[in-house]
Amino acid sequence: MSTYEDLLDISTRLRNIERTVYLLAWDERTYMPRGAVEGRSESKAELSRIYHKLLTSEKTKRCIDELNKESKQAELNRTQKAAVREMTRDFERRYKVPDELIRKMSTVSTMAQSAWQDARNSSDFEHFLPHLEKQVELKKEVAEYIGYENEPYDAHLDAYEPGFTAKKIDGIFEPMKKELSSMVSDILAAELEPGKGVFEGKKFPIKKQRKFCRELAKELGYDYEHGRLDKAVHPFTMGMDDDVRITNRYSEENLSSLFSLTHETGHALYEQGLPSEWYGHPLGKRISMGYHESQSRMWENFVGRSKEFLDHIFSKLCNDFSALKDVSKDEFYRRINRVKPTFIRVEADEVTYNLHIALRYDIELGLFRDDIEPEETKIVWENKMEEYFDKVPEDASQGVLQDIHWSTGDFGYFPSYALGNLYAAQIFRTAEKEIQNLKQKIAEGDFTPLRTWLRENIHRHGRMYRSEEMTQRLTGEGLNEKYHLDYLQKKYEPIYEL
Amino acid sequence: MSTYEDLLDISTRLRNIERTVYLLAWDERTYMPRGAVEGRSESKAELSRIYHKLLTSEKTKRCIDELNKESKQAELNRTQKAAVREMTRDFERRYKVPDELIRKMSTVSTMAQSAWQDARNSSDFEHFLPHLEKQVELKKEVAEYIGYENEPYDAHLDAYEPGFTAKKIDGIFEPMKKELSSMVSDILAAELEPGKGVFEGKKFPIKKQRKFCRELAKELGYDYEHGRLDKAVHPFTMGMDDDVRITNRYSEENLSSLFSLTHETGHALYEQGLPSEWYGHPLGKRISMGYHESQSRMWENFVGRSKEFLDHIFSKLCNDFSALKDVSKDEFYRRINRVKPTFIRVEADEVTYNLHIALRYDIELGLFRDDIEPEETKIVWENKMEEYFDKVPEDASQGVLQDIHWSTGDFGYFPSYALGNLYAAQIFRTAEKEIQNLKQKIAEGDFTPLRTWLRENIHRHGRMYRSEEMTQRLTGEGLNEKYHLDYLQKKYEPIYEL
Numbered sequence: 001m002s003t004y005e006d007l008l009d010i011s012t013r014l015r016n017i018e019r020t021v022y023l024l025a026w027d028e029r030t031y032m033p034r035g036a037v038e039g040r041s042e043s044k045a046e047l048s049r050i051y052h053k054l055l056t057s058e059k060t061k062r063c064i065d066e067l068n069k070e071s072k073q074a075e076l077n078r079t080q081k082a083a084v085r086e087m088t089r090d091f092e093r094r095y096k097v098p099d100e101l102i103r104k105m106s107t108v109s110t111m112a113q114s115a116w117q118d119a120r121n122s123s124d125f126e127h128f129l130p131h132l133e134k135q136v137e138l139k140k141e142v143a144e145y146i147g148y149e150n151e152p153y154d155a156h157l158d159a160y161e162p163g164f165t166a167k168k169i170d171g172i173f174e175p176m177k178k179e180l181s182s183m184v185s186d187i188l189a190a191e192l193e194p195g196k197g198v199f200e201g202k203k204f205p206i207k208k209q210r211k212f213c214r215e216l217a218k219e220l221g222y223d224y225e226h227g228r229l230d231k232a233v234h235p236f237t238m239g240m241d242d243d244v245r246i247t248n249r250y251s252e253e254n255l256s257s258l259f260s261l262t263h264e265t266g267h268a269l270y271e272q273g274l275p276s277e278w279y280g281h282p283l284g285k286r287i288s289m290g291y292h293e294s295q296s297r298m299w300e301n302f303v304g305r306s307k308e309f310l311d312h313i314f315s316k317l318c319n320d321f322s323a324l325k326d327v328s329k330d331e332f333y334r335r336i337n338r339v340k341p342t343f344i345r346v347e348a349d350e351v352t353y354n355l356h357i358a359l360r361y362d363i364e365l366g367l368f369r370d371d372i373e374p375e376e377t378k379i380v381w382e383n384k385m386e387e388y389f390d391k392v393p394e395d396a397s398q399g400v401l402q403d404i405h406w407s408t409g410d411f412g413y414f415p416s417y418a419l420g421n422l423y424a425a426q427i428f429r430t431a432e433k434e435i436q437n438l439k440q441k442i443a444e445g446d447f448t449p450l451r452t453w454l455r456e457n458i459h460r461h462g463r464m465y466r467s468e469e470m471t472q473r474l475t476g477e478g479l480n481e482k483y484h485l486d487y488l489q490k491k492y493e494p495i496y497e498l
Numbered sequence: 499m500s501t502y503e504d505l506l507d508i509s510t511r512l513r514n515i516e517r518t519v520y521l522l523a524w525d526e527r528t529y530m531p532r533g534a535v536e537g538r539s540e541s542k543a544e545l546s547r548i549y550h551k552l553l554t555s556e557k558t559k560r561c562i563d564e565l566n567k568e569s570k571q572a573e574l575n576r577t578q579k580a581a582v583r584e585m586t587r588d589f590e591r592r593y594k595v596p597d598e599l600i601r602k603m604s605t606v607s608t609m610a611q612s613a614w615q616d617a618r619n620s621s622d623f624e625h626f627l628p629h630l631e632k633q634v635e636l637k638k639e640v641a642e643y644i645g646y647e648n649e650p651y652d653a654h655l656d657a658y659e660p661g662f663t664a665k666k667i668d669g670i671f672e673p674m675k676k677e678l679s680s681m682v683s684d685i686l687a688a689e690l691e692p693g694k695g696v697f698e699g700k701k702f703p704i705k706k707q708r709k710f711c712r713e714l715a716k717e718l719g720y721d722y723e724h725g726r727l728d729k730a731v732h733p734f735t736m737g738m739d740d741d742v743r744i745t746n747r748y749s750e751e752n753l754s755s756l757f758s759l760t761h762e763t764g765h766a767l768y769e770q771g772l773p774s775e776w777y778g779h780p781l782g783k784r785i786s787m788g789y790h791e792s793q794s795r796m797w798e799n800f801v802g803r804s805k806e807f808l809d810h811i812f813s814k815l816c817n818d819f820s821a822l823k824d825v826s827k828d829e830f831y832r833r834i835n836r837v838k839p840t841f842i843r844v845e846a847d848e849v850t851y852n853l854h855i856a857l858r859y860d861i862e863l864g865l866f867r868d869d870i871e872p873e874e875t876k877i878v879w880e881n882k883m884e885e886y887f888d889k890v891p892e893d894a895s896q897g898v899l900q901d902i903h904w905s906t907g908d909f910g911y912f913p914s915y916a917l918g919n920l921y922a923a924q925i926f927r928t929a930e931k932e933i934q935n936l937k938q939k940i941a942e943g944d945f946t947p948l949r950t951w952l953r954e955n956i957h958r959h960g961r962m963y964r965s966e967e968m969t970q971r972l973t974g975e976g977l978n979e980k981y982h983l984d985y986l987q988k989k990y991e992p993i994y995e996l
Contacts, residue, residue, distance in 0.1 A: 016544035019537060020518055023525060031529075035724035036741035039517060039777065046514035050548060226533035243534030279537065 003072070004080055007063040007087055010054065012280035017051045019240045026238040026245055030230045045106070052102065056095045064091050082464050083282040090282075093159065096145045101138070108134050109409050116407035123395035125378045128407070133374045135409045136367050143368070153368035156412030160289040161419060163466045166365055169415055172422065176481040177358045181388055183351055183488060187339045188390065190496045195335025199254040202323035206250045212320055213248055213261040216313070220265050220299065221451040222246065223272055235260045237296075239271030239286075241279040255321070259300050259336070266299030267292060269451060273459025283462040289413065291467055293420020294427060295454065301350055301421075302428045302487075303450070305336055308443035334495050341389035343398040350421070351488055352389065357418035359384045360403070364411050423471065425483035427458075430475045501570070502578060505561040505585055508552065510778035515549045517738045524736040524743055528728045543604070550600065554593045562589050580962050581780040588780075591657065594643045599636070606632050607907050614905035621893035623876045626905070631872045633907045634865050641866070651866035654910030658787040659917060661964045664863055667913055670920065674979040675856045679886055681849055681986060685837045686888065688994045693833025697752040700821035704748045710818055711746055711759040714811070718763050718797065719949040720744070721770055733758045735794075737769030737784075739777040753819070757798050757834070764797030765790060767949060771957025781960040787911065789965055791918020792925060793952065799848055799919075800926045800985075801948070803834055806941035832993050839887035841896040848919070849986055850887065855916035857882045858901070862909050921969065923981035925956075928973045 001009065024044050032040060054060065066072055067084045076084065094102075112131035119128035143152035154165045214229055223244075232247035246264040250257045270292060278284030286292045303309055314329045324332070339349045345356040363380055366372030372380055381400040382392045393399035405413055432438050435449045442450070457474055471479050492498070499507065522542050530538060552558065564570055565582045574582065592600075610629035617626035641650035652663045712727055721742075730745035744762040748755045768790060776782030784790045801807050812827045822830070837847045843854040861878055864870030870878055879898040880890045891897035903911055930936050933947045940948070955972055969977050990996070 012540075013544055016541045017548075020522065020541050020545060023541075024518065024521065027521060027525065031726060031728075033722065033724055033726050033741055033743075035721070036738070039738060039740040042510075042778075043514045043518050043521075046511055047518060050515075223533070224531065226531055228529060228531050230529075240534070240537060242537040243531055245531075280540075 003063050003066045004076065004084075006059070007067060007084065008281065010057075010060050010063065011083075011087060011282045014051060014054055015241070015280040015284075017047060017054070019243075021047050021051070022238050022240050026240075029232050029234070029236065030247060041110075048106075052094060055091060060091055061095065064088050079283065079464070086285075086463055087282040089162065093146060096147070097142055098145070101141065101145070105138055105142070105409060108138060109407070112407040112409070113404070116401065116404065120397045120401045123397040123401065125396040125400060128401060129375055132377070132406055135406060136374055136411075139409055139411050140368065151369065153365055153412065156368075157415065158412075160413050160416045161467060162288055163468055164290075164415070164419075169361065172479060172481045173358050173361060173415075173418070176354060176418075176422075176485065179481075179485045180351065180355050180358075180488075183485075183492070184339070184341065184355070184388065186498050187351065187492065187496050188341070190498065192496055194338050194495050195331045195333070198324075198327050198331055198335035203252050204255055204321050204323055206252055208320050209250045209255065209257045210248075212317070213250075213257055216258070216261060217246065217265045217268075219445065220262065220269065220303075220447050222265050222268050226272060227268060235264050237264045237267035237271065239268070239274075241274075241284075242276065244268050244271040255317070255336075259304055262304035263296045263300035266296035269299070269454070270295040270459055273451075273455040274462055275460050278462050281462070283464050285463050287458075287461075287463050287465065287470055288419075288467045289416035290419030290423055291458070291470070293416055294423035295458075297420050297424040298428055298454075302424060303442060303447070305350070306439070306442065307333055308439045311443040312445040337491065337495055339492065339496070341391065343385070343391070343393045344402055351492060354418040354421055354484070355388045357414050359388065360405075360414040361418070364414065368411070419467075419479070422479055422481055422484045423467075425487045426471065426475050426480060427454075429483050429487075501561050501564045502574065502582075504557070505565060505582065506779065508555075508558050508561065509581075509585060509780045512549060512552055513739070513778040513782075515545060515552070517741075519545050519549070520736050520738050524738075527730050527732070527734065528745060546604075550592060553589060558589055559593065562586050577781065577962070584783075584961055585780040587660065591644060594645070595640055596643070599639060599643070603636055603640070603907060606636060607905070610905040610907070611902070614899065614902065618895045618899045621895040621899065623894040623898060626899060627873055630875070630904055633904060634872055634909075637907055637909050638866065649867065651863055651910065654866075655913065656910075658911050658914045659965060660786055661966055662788075662913070662917075667859065670977060670979045671856050671859060671913075671916070674852060674916075674920075674983065677979075677983045678849065678853050678856075678986075681983075681990070682837070682839060682853070682886065684996050685849065685990065685994050686839070688996065690994055692836050692993050693829045693831070696822075696825050696829055696833035701750050702753055702819050702821055704750055706818050707748045707753065707755045708746075710815070711748075711755055714756070714759060715744065715763045715766075717943065718760065718767065718801075718945050720763050720766050724770060725766060733762050735762045735765035735769065737766070737772075739772075739782075740774065742766050742769040753815070753834075757802055760802035761794045761798035764794035767797065767952070768793040768957055771949075771953040772960055773958050776960050779960070781962050783961050785956075785959075785961050785963065785968055786917075786965045787914035788917030788921055789956070789968070791914055792921030793956075795918050795922040796926055796952075800922060801940060801945070803848070804937070804940065805831055806937045809941040810943040835989065835993055837990065837994070839889065841883070841889070841891045842900055849990060852916040852919055852982070853886045855912050857886065858903075858912040859916070862912065866909070917965075917977070920977055920979055920982045921965075923985045924969065924973050924978060925952075927981050927985075 021044060024040060024047070028040055064084070064087060067076070068088060073081065073084075108131070112128075112135055115131045116128050119125065139156060140152055143155035146155040146158075148154035148158070149165050150167055151165075157164050157166065157169070217229060218224065226242050227244045227246065230245065230247050232249060235247045235249055237247070238245045246261075246268045248257055248261050248264060270286060274284055274286075310329050310333055314332060317332075318324045318327075337349070339351045341352050342348055345353070348356050359381065362384065363372060363377055366380070367374065367377070378396055378400045385399065386392050403414075405411070431450060431453055435441070435453055438450060441447070458470065461470070465473065468478060471477075519542060522538060522545070526538055562582070562585060565574070566586060571579065571582075606629070610626075610633055613629045614626050617623065637654060638650055641653035644653040644656075646652035646656070647663050648665055649663075655662045655664065655667070715727060716722065724740050725742045725744065728743065728745050730747060733745045733747055735745070736743045744759075744766045746755055746759050746762060768784060772782055772784075808827050808831055812830060815830075816822045816825075835848070837849045839850050840846055843851070843858075846854050857879065860882065861870060861875055864878070865872065865875070876894060876898045883897065884890050903909070929948060929951055933939070933951055936948060939945075956968065959968070963971060966976060969975075
């Protein structure tokens with residue numbers, strides 16, 4: 001075998017292990033009995049050790065070193081070069097960090113997660129604080145090992161959005177924050193409750209929701225031959241090559257299941273759109289977390305929460321759910337697009353969502369720049385909530401303790417959510433230009449043009465291109481927040497009579 | 499760490515990997531989408547390679563060699579000695595076989611299984627024959643590497659029933675075959691159809707069966723905190739330490755689900771009865787396949803198909819299933835204990851079951867002794883069916899092609915099923931002597947005495963004792979077929995008015 005083939009073989013083996021870890025995780029969040037936590041966590045830890053050992057093995061290092069030599073590079077074609085580039089990246093992010101530190105992170109994370117659970121349950125920030133301090137300290141250390149463009153935080157951003165830096169994010173988030181805050185103020189000032197009474201006091205049988213959602217995913221193009229839909233407390237998608245599973249949750253009180261379904265289906269269509277000949281190949285993966293989120297947000301919001309989508313599904317909805325009998329399509333549209341500042345990120349609407357992210361990003365950056373101490377995060381959080389939403393969470397569980405990310409040490413992850421919304425707007429704008437009568441097609445329930453366009457232009461390329469290059473190729477310019485802001489303005493002005 | 503601790507560490511890591519392979523297998527047989535076969539089989543193969551590499555590693559070898567030295571053995575206590583004994587056994591069964599041969603077996607098995615599927619579907623023995631020939635040839639080779647007591651077949655028997663030899667099995671099976679054939683003749687001559695009409699033409703709603711089975715498993719002592727019950731085409735139990743899952747199947751036409759449920763629950767109670775401090779420990783496993791089967795058969799037949807059990811559940815059954823409204827308890831009892839020679843082993847009743855096994859055992863032994871050629875297996879099968887049951891399968895799918903075992907190369911496995919029935923009878927006989935009013939307790943729905951007795955005397959010992967030693971300790975004598983035969987005679991004489 002050539003060195004390149006050796007590298008592909010390592011990549012395939014890594015993916016086989018990774019897929020197994022993913023199945024363990026899927027099972028843990030769907031069907032695993034409660035008493036199996038301990039054994040499961042040991043199995044996952046063992047598999048992670050094996051994965052790490054293979055990725056950072058001497059054999060991998062030899063392949064990587066060899067294939068990065070100028071003479072070897074000259075022999076590789078474009079795809080092979082990209083494959084080596086991505087494997088090198090994965091390898092270096094692991095290899096550069098000493099094993100000792102990796103073990104320490106694992107221990108700290110386990111303890112921090114457990115402390116965070118308890119702290120959130122009792123709204124006791126002080127209980128979590130020492131763990132937050134340790135995580136920040138460790139992650140600063142890690143950043144030094146991995147290296148960064150301008151500042152330590154960049155090393156972590158790069159894990160989720162390769163090539164992104166705080167400087168770049170600032171250039172986008174700063175104008176975005178300004179515009180969004182002013183939009184929120186205007187909306188609050190309007191004192192409207194669009195679609196009031198659409199869900200309130202009504203019941204939507206869960207069995208019918210499940211059936212509706214099952215069929216809807218299929219209609220959007222989700223392939224059940226290579227996937228399945230299950231229940232989960234926190235919906236998620238698990239992409240395992242020829243096995244891409246989605247989950248959803250259902251409340252009898254409303255139809256929010258429709259939007260978590262379109263969201264997860266968006267993730268799943270990306271995974272199912274990756275080329276099968278690249279399963280296990282270094283390029284057979286999503287570009288970035290932000291790009292992944294762009295796909296879920298597009299199907300959730302640009303499709304799922306649009307007027308055209310309702311043109312297609314509303315009469316079927318009314319047939320299935322008698323509680324909607326006196327509700328008009330327009331009322332329903334306004335209800336599912338209601339803007340209501342909330343303390344909780346995962347419940348946020350399209351307008352406020354990116355402000356929740358900006359708040360977290362500012363704090364993370366402050367921590368890594370030593371502008372904010374871990375003990376100050378709670379008060380900074382509250383001040384920013386007041387600034388953006390004019391309200392302050394009464395307890396830490398509704399504020400600084402609400403997300404799991406800091407307990408697991410996932411600094412740099414939050415921006416992906418906001419980037420996802422921004423990419424989605426910019427990409428959808430392009431899709432509208434390139435697909436004839438896109439909105440009309442959606443109104444007719446024909447989702448094939450959008451899905452195939454996304455597959456052709458994004459999914460099938462795996463991670464051949466990094467996000468900035470992809471955005472440039474796809475939309476003719478770099479990421480620009482104005483598409484998100486334009487979209488929100490056009491959509492919400494009529495709803496809030498601004 | 500001491501060498502012994504090193505060995506325990508290796509054992510724990512092996513078990514973590516094994517548990518993962520088991521979960522992959524469980525998922526494959528319950529929830530995996532159809533299109534995921536390829537990726538799954540690659541993941542399983544990768545994990546198996548990793549398992550094999552660790553078990554046969556130089557480090558494992560060093561530990562094993564060291565701990566088997568006389569000087570070291572003298573330092574070990576009884577449990578430690580047994581742990582080293584079992585790890586040595588597991589290690590040697592793998593280490594002695596060259597990697598090249600293991601790879602070859604894996605390839606041959608994959609192809610043979612696929613050919614067997616096709617062959618069975620089209621009832622084409624010739625299509626499977628070359629694969630059977632290859633499997634027999636390979637397994638003879640393997641036997642030479644592993645070593646054996648008297649003859650090559652013993653090497654394979656030992657995989658499932660450590661310490662057993664063909665000679666020992668012959669001593670048990672020969673009288674058993676004679677008795678069982680004569681019992682079958684008598685039963686056929688009686689020309690009775692006990693409980694005729696109990697199920698025929700009736701419907702038993704599957705939803706109700708599922709609920710009934712779910713509650714029944716709990717009543718028998720199955721712990722859902724560390725397990726779950728799902729549907730599967732072929733019911734099975736997956737023991738993963740703190741996570742022991744059972745599966746069941748349901749037919750609207752009858753209540754056979756009750757007996758597959760009690761069967762799988764029997765397996766699960768064994769797994770759940772293994773001591774938790776031994777999870778991952780070399781001794782934290784079942785004694786043998788035969789012993790495992792003894793537990794499932796005991797709960798299925800000695801409990802589940804007994805009169806006393808019906809005293810407990812029959813009125814609840816009648817409440818739940820209106821189709822039973824004109825059926826008496828006695829009729830029901832006779833129906834679920836009907837003896838009806840069938841071509842298919844997995845559908846066989848208690849009386850004929852071990853004859854199906856004896857037939858397969860005779861053929862396997864013949865193949866390994868070169869008394870039977872692979873091409874003769876079909877005709878030998880048919881002749882023996884005629885001898886035992888006075889009927890010959892019309893096509894190979896109902897005969898020599900019905901079981902998967904030979905395609906996977908699992909020669910030596912079949913006897914476990916029969917041994918399970920024999921152990922069950924002998925152990926239950928002992929339980930009856932040692933537990934006051936055991937049958938009375940069962941009639942009252944009190945399964946705790948039997949379960950705790952089994953746990954105390956069998957389950958909690960893991961594989962501290964090999965099956966022969968366990969049988970001796972437990973029942974005061976070696977395995978004896980007469981308990982099985984006595985039990986059948988006593989039970990079936992009244993049913994068939996013999």
